[in-house]
Each structure stands twice: as C-alpha cells, then as structure tokens.
Amino acid sequence: MRAPAAGLAAILVALAGAGAAQDGEGAGAEARKALDAAAGALEAPLDAARDAAGAAADAAREALPLAQPPGVAAQEAEAQADPLDAEGAGRSIVAALSQNRVSITADFSGSQIFVFGAVKRTAPSDEPLQVIVTIAGPSAPELVRRKDRVAGVWANTDEVLIDEAPSFYAVASSHPVEEILSFREDLKHRIGINQLVSLLYLPEGVAEPESFREAVIRIRRNEGLYVELPRAVEVVEDTLFAVDVNLPANLVEGDYRARVFLLGEQEVQDVFETDIAVRKVGLERWLYALSRESPAAYGLLSIFIALTAGWGASEVFRLMRR
Structure with a gap:
C-alpha cells in the first residue's frame, strides 16, 4: 500500500505546483513532468497486482484437474474394455x-x-x-x-x-x-x-x-x-x-x-x-460398357450379328444340300 500512497502524494504535489505556476510557462512544464512521474508510480503497483493474480489462477488450475464430460469418459471406458483390443x-x-x-x-x-x-x-x-x-x-x-x-x-x-x-x-x-x-x-x-x-x-x-x-x-x-x-x-x-x-x-x-x-x-x-x-475383362467388359454407355450402338450391333449369323447358317445349309 505504500507505493499507491506515494503516487497519490506526488499527484497532489504536482497539482499544487500547476496551480502556483499558472503565470509561467516554465513552471507549467515542471508540473507536467511531476504528473508523468506520478502516473508511472501508480502503473507499477497495478502491474504487480495483475502478475500476482495470474500466478494464483495458474496455481488453482494445476491443483484442480479439469473434469471430463460424461460422454468422453464413457467412450474412453468403452475403448479400454473393447474385446477387439x-x-x-x-x-x-x-x-x-x-x-x-x-x-x-x-x-x-x-x-x-x-x-x-x-x-x-x-x-x-x-x-x-x-x-x-x-x-x-x-x-x-x-x-x-x-x-x-x-x-x-x-x-x-x-x-x-x-x-x-x-x-x-x-x-x-x-x-x-x-x-x-x-x-x-x-x-x-x-x-x-x-x-x-x-x-x-x-x-x-x-x-x-x-x-x-x-x-x-x-x-x-x-x-x-x-x-x-x-x-x-x-x-x-x-x-x-x-x-x-x-x-x-x-x-x-x-x-x-x-x-x-x-x-x-x-x-x-x-x-x-x-x-x-x-x-x-476383355470382350465381356467391352460389351458391358457398350450396352451401358451407347445403348443404340449396342442394339444395332446385336441386330447386325443376328442377321449375319442367320445368313451364314442359311448358306451353310444351302451348300450341304448340293
């Protein structure tokens, strides 16, 4: 508590100096310097207080482990008991x-x-x-x-x-x-x-x-x-x-x-x-892909093969009758 009190005293002195030096520019400059010094005196103890609070929070987190959600704990327990382990x-x-x-x-x-x-x-x-x-x-x-x-x-x-x-x-x-x-x-x-x-x-x-x-x-x-x-x-x-x-x-x-x-x-x-x-693979694969990708061409090919096979069979029987 001594540091904040000293800072307040410096501010009061600076204000008094500023009031007494309203007639001169040099005295005003000295008053501004006194105010800056007083502000620095106040910031130092505030920073020290913040550091102390942060250290206390870190110590509390280390002392108290974080609790896991029930679902996460259940999943870990099930994984540990998995028969496929x-x-x-x-x-x-x-x-x-x-x-x-x-x-x-x-x-x-x-x-x-x-x-x-x-x-x-x-x-x-x-x-x-x-x-x-x-x-x-x-x-x-x-x-x-x-x-x-x-x-x-x-x-x-x-x-x-x-x-x-x-x-x-x-x-x-x-x-x-x-x-x-x-x-x-x-x-x-x-x-x-x-x-x-x-x-x-x-x-x-x-x-x-x-x-x-x-x-x-x-x-x-x-x-x-x-x-x-x-x-x-x-x-x-x-x-x-x-x-x-x-x-x-x-x-x-x-x-x-x-x-x-x-x-x-x-x-x-x-x-x-x-x-x-x-x-x-091979001919089977080619015919299968043709029937799916080009059904019209597959149909024409089927008709052509049927006509060719029929004509060929008729010619064979004609030759056999001679």
Missing part, C-alpha cells in the same frame, strides 16, 4: 488371400480364393483357436413378389422390398458358427446369413412378410450364391489356419469384402479385412 486378449490375427482380383471373361466358370494365416500371441494361452472366414459380395435392395392363383391364372399378388441382401455370401468356420459365436457378437458383426439379409420395415396388409426374406435366402442357396461351410477352416497346432472358398460362375461385378474373425469364449477378439475386386 489385441493386447487385452493376448492374441491377434495375421491373414492373407491367394488373390485380390477376379477377372470375369467370356469363358469364366468360377474361381477359388485361398485364405490362410496365423495367430500372433503376445501372452501364453491355452485357449483353442476358432476362426470364421466370410466373403460378401455387393449388397442391394431386392424386390420379392408372391404369386397366387387368381381366377385360374397365376399372378403376382403381394410384394415386399428386402432392404439389403448381398449378391454373394460365403461363411466358413472351424466349427459350426452357432457353437463358437454368441448371438450378441453375431448381431454386432453381422456374420451369419440371417443377419445380412435384412427386412427393416414390415409392410402393412401382407401376410407373413418374414417369409419373403426367407425366400431370398432359400433361392440364393439353391443357386450357390449363399454358402455355409462349417468345419471347413483347417487349424494346425492352434496357430495356423487355411480354407478354400469357391466362387460361382454367376458372380456380380463389384467389390467383395473378405473378413477373418479370431474368436475366443464366443466373442470376437480380432478381425482382418480386405477387398476383392471382381471385374469383367
């Missing part, structure tokens, strides 16, 4: 595919994907190795119609839109899926076929809408597009694994997704994922 589970999976690209040519009759890998352990474990391998094709909505006899004629009566259905799906496992995977994990990772073909909204006025979803699965199973291979994954010494997955000839072009799941106590401990590009 390889360090917590003590095991992780390393896998690869024999090929990541399938070419569809004019004489394409199917292909085969060889999936193999190993388990990396960071801690000793006596838990048996359980592996599930899945390959899924592009998904798209599917409109399913039900036929019934109306006035003696078969006609479409009801229809249901399946929200999502993969064009191809294969699931291979070291043991039956229902024995090594819990329903909660199956629902979370969508491993089983029943979890991939989804009917989110039940239409009104349609009897047994669930039967339409079951019909999609049944038909594609019969066509070889939905394949289940229990006990097909070969496990060697609880470390190595391998499986062959056959791809049919009626594949749909697009990006396919391959996943390898490492399981323990009916829970997913680690996942390996990669893409498989299925593309048409």
Whole structure:
C-alpha cells in the first residue's frame, strides 16, 4: 500500500505546483513532468497486482484437474474394455488371400480364393483357436413378389422390398458358427446369413412378410450364391489356419469384402479385412460398357450379328444340300 500512497502524494504535489505556476510557462512544464512521474508510480503497483493474480489462477488450475464430460469418459471406458483390443486378449490375427482380383471373361466358370494365416500371441494361452472366414459380395435392395392363383391364372399378388441382401455370401468356420459365436457378437458383426439379409420395415396388409426374406435366402442357396461351410477352416497346432472358398460362375461385378474373425469364449477378439475386386475383362467388359454407355450402338450391333449369323447358317445349309 505504500507505493499507491506515494503516487497519490506526488499527484497532489504536482497539482499544487500547476496551480502556483499558472503565470509561467516554465513552471507549467515542471508540473507536467511531476504528473508523468506520478502516473508511472501508480502503473507499477497495478502491474504487480495483475502478475500476482495470474500466478494464483495458474496455481488453482494445476491443483484442480479439469473434469471430463460424461460422454468422453464413457467412450474412453468403452475403448479400454473393447474385446477387439489385441493386447487385452493376448492374441491377434495375421491373414492373407491367394488373390485380390477376379477377372470375369467370356469363358469364366468360377474361381477359388485361398485364405490362410496365423495367430500372433503376445501372452501364453491355452485357449483353442476358432476362426470364421466370410466373403460378401455387393449388397442391394431386392424386390420379392408372391404369386397366387387368381381366377385360374397365376399372378403376382403381394410384394415386399428386402432392404439389403448381398449378391454373394460365403461363411466358413472351424466349427459350426452357432457353437463358437454368441448371438450378441453375431448381431454386432453381422456374420451369419440371417443377419445380412435384412427386412427393416414390415409392410402393412401382407401376410407373413418374414417369409419373403426367407425366400431370398432359400433361392440364393439353391443357386450357390449363399454358402455355409462349417468345419471347413483347417487349424494346425492352434496357430495356423487355411480354407478354400469357391466362387460361382454367376458372380456380380463389384467389390467383395473378405473378413477373418479370431474368436475366443464366443466373442470376437480380432478381425482382418480386405477387398476383392471382381471385374469383367476383355470382350465381356467391352460389351458391358457398350450396352451401358451407347445403348443404340449396342442394339444395332446385336441386330447386325443376328442377321449375319442367320445368313451364314442359311448358306451353310444351302451348300450341304448340293
């Protein structure tokens, strides 16, 4: 408090000097100097007070840690308890595919994907190795119609839109899926076929809408597009694994997704994922692109080929009759 008092005293002295020196310019200059000195005397203690207040605030922040929002704390706790944490589970999976690209040519009759890998352990474990391998094709909505006899004629009566259905799906496992995977994990990772073909909204006025979803699965199973291979994954010494997955000839072009799941106590401990590009090449690709990009030219080409083939066949038969 001494410094502010001294500053006030200096101001009073300066004011007195200014009043006494109204008749002279030199005395006025001395009064202005006295006022500047008094202002400096006041600014020094104010700066010191600000510095002290800032130091006290920094000390309070260090003593009291900032509290995290409840949502952030919950997310951190969930991340720490994530079963896919390889360090917590003590095991992780390393896998690869024999090929990541399938070419569809004019004489394409199917292909085969060889999936193999190993388990990396960071801690000793006596838990048996359980592996599930899945390959899924592009998904798209599917409109399913039900036929019934109306006035003696078969006609479409009801229809249901399946929200999502993969064009191809294969699931291979070291043991039956229902024995090594819990329903909660199956629902979370969508491993089983029943979890991939989804009917989110039940239409009104349609009897047994669930039967339409079951019909999609049944038909594609019969066509070889939905394949289940229990006990097909070969496990060697609880470390190595391998499986062959056959791809049919009626594949749909697009990006396919391959996943390898490492399981323990009916829970997913680690996942390996990669893409498989299925593309048409050669003449198949050229005709497909022409039909999409230039439908008029594609139609004229089809007519020309049909006329040429018909004329050529007629000439062959004419020569054979001679």
